[in-house]
Amino acid sequence: MYAITEPDPIAQDQIAALPLDAVRYLAEVFALLETAPWAGKPSNPAKPEGNLRIMPFGTGGLVTYLVLEQQREVYIVRVQWLSIA
Structure with a gap:
């Protein structure tokens, strides 16, 4: 099992700005990264x-x-979200 460390400060801001539905998807990715980061x-x-x-x-x-x-450990560097309006 891998630990996800505190994200980069820029990534923290990017995560905070995500829409709620994107946060749910991101949580799934974090769960995967804890067990299979090389995926x-x-x-x-x-x-x-x-x-x-x-x-x-x-x-x-x-x-x-x-x-x-x-x-x-897994260190989150950036989190990008493209909003299609």
Whole structure:
């Protein structure tokens, strides 16, 4: 099991600004990251073993996170949400 550490301050602001339905989807991603953080795609396809990963969520979200394998931790770097009006 991996621990999700306190997110980056910018990611904290991004999470706080999410609409309620997006927060539900994000909670599902966090639950997955606790057990399978390597399930996300590498942020750089040229480095498939890289520890900076991305994972989509909901209908317009993307989480960028860092897997700290030795510490068994996940550090949330950014949370983006595209609102389609």
